[in-house]
Amino acid sequence: MTEPSTLPEAEPSPAQAPAAAQVAASAAASPEPAAMPPSAELTKSTPVGLPGARWVWPVLVALVVALVAMAWWLNNRLYATQAEIAQRLQTATTDAIEAKTLTKQASDSVRDLTTRLAVLESRQQDFAAQRQALETLYADFAKTRDQARLSETGQLIALAQQQAQLIGNVQPLIATLQSADARLARSPNPKAQILRRAVQSDLTRLRSAVTPDIAAAAHKLNDLAALVDSLRLVSAAGPAHGASAPGTPPVASASAAGPRWAPWLGDWFERFRASLVQLFGITRVGSRDALLASPQQGEFLRENLKLRILNARLDLLSRNAVAYRSDMRGIDEALKTYFDKRQPRMVQALSLARQAAQLDLSANPAANLESLAVLSTLDSGAP
Template sequence: MSDALPSPVLAARSRGDRAARAIAVVGIVAALTAAVFAWDARQSLRTLESRAGGRLAELGEESAQSKTALAQAQVSLKESQSRLAELEARVAESQESRVQLEEMYRDLSRNADDRLLSEVEQMLVLASQQLQLAGNVRGALAALQAADQRLAKAEKLAVAPLRRALAQDMDRLKALPQVDTVGIAVKLDNLVATADQLPLVVADSLPPTRLASRAKPLEEPGFTRAARDFWEEMKGLVRIRDLENNDAALLAPSHAYFLRENLKLRLLAARVAVLARDELSFRDDLRAVQGWLNRYFDAKAKPTQVALATVKLLSESPVSISVPDINASLAAVRTARSAREKAR
């Protein structure tokens, strides 16, 4: 046993072997842990890719639907424009008939009373045309009031039945709700002008802090500027926002452009409906605008709140009213003229 190593050497060698085995075990465990984390990260990446692909497909479908809605809105706008052109043609015809009436009345007798009745009849005819063609209650009421004032100055003319008919027609017109066509059109034009400034639920631009950081002067040292830019880019990878609506729609920048254009087209279609006194189309367009504002735009932002309040106010405004006729006054003035002609 002279070749046997001393016991201290054997003990040291045994401790070295145990340490080596422990290190090997730790290395194996670390390798397994790294492999598990790598596999989990790969699975998470695949899940994210599948979700992103599904979301892109949904956005593509929504874009196609938006294009279809845009085409339908354009067709509706063309139809409204054709109806407006027809209405303008009818107004032009009424103006031509007014010129003919004026020429005819110039040839009437110079008798003051006959001339007065002729002028009153002309006023009433114009008022009736304003009511039937354009629904202009204010213009018709002004014409009736002017006619009544002219008759009030003719003390020798027996027109009490005519004035009673005028008073009844004026009372009916005054009882009608007023349609502020000009005010509604101005509000719609303001909404169209502010459509591009309305913030979306998820902003399609960089946050103000990042824009401010990018605008800092370039006199900083190269390493400091590079580190700051790297940190800003890393912070921009993930953006967290508290959305009250779980179904909030996320739009790409190109889709956001089409959304704003569709919003403008809907507002313009509502404006045309106001001019054409088409209350059904006007209500439908405003409901669509209100739905898009609530779904796609940030309801907490002040511009969006103002736009929603304006749309709500417009939706409560009357556009088309059932205007009465003034046939009683027309019949009364024609009866008065016939009575004077028979009395000659």
């Protein structure tokens, strides 16, 4: 048998000899460690930190995002609040300006009415002064009895004419003319007979003439002004009470043929239908501003309507036909626009306004009297 051939081992170089000897000595000194699992090696190689350290950054990012969102929401909320406050301030300023304007208009109207009242008082004083002057002239006038009687008759007729034109009632003028006719009938003076024929002609014309009753119209305007505070505005009106749907059949009587529960069911249905009718209501409004009127604006509307009625009354007393018709149209439009027409007092107010508006101030039968023209001719000495 042949022995296996062996290769000679390579000898280490002189430079590697000390290192190899050191490694061999270290391997011989320490026992070979046991094999470790891969998880143990991974744990050993990963540095150990605080528990939950990997959630720190996500939490910080979430907090920053939440703070930014909250700041954005607060900024929007602050902007909306500022805008609402600015809008309310603007609305309050507008309301204050409107109230100031209405107050100024009311003050101007009161000032105008005060001026007109002063003018009427001045005219009344003038009439009183004229009457006093006429009485003085009558006392001093003593030429002849007939001439004094003619002058007295003429002055009384002129005074009665002014009174009739002022109050719009010709009854005092008719009474004065009748008294003058009776006085002139006892005079044998030819001039008195001529004047008497003129007086009789005026009496015939005045008795057949249609005269405006200013006192009755003024009384109607006073009643209308007293009703203004009790009228209900359209904006404050509710569903009409007691309204029922048209065309509903009557409830069957208890004696009608049918089950015993039929009358009870009919009564219950009628009560249910009446409740539905009172729950819903339809109102026709001519102006949308009437529905938006606040209680404060309602007070202004009532005061303005009262001033309009007072102005119409002054126009009535001063016999200003154009201004009176304009004021009455405004009163009628205000009543129909801003007040509820379903209330009974509203019907009464509209009736009073309509009756007062029908007065014709242009008719003035006491304007031209034939008796005064004849008296002027007689005083001038004309044949």
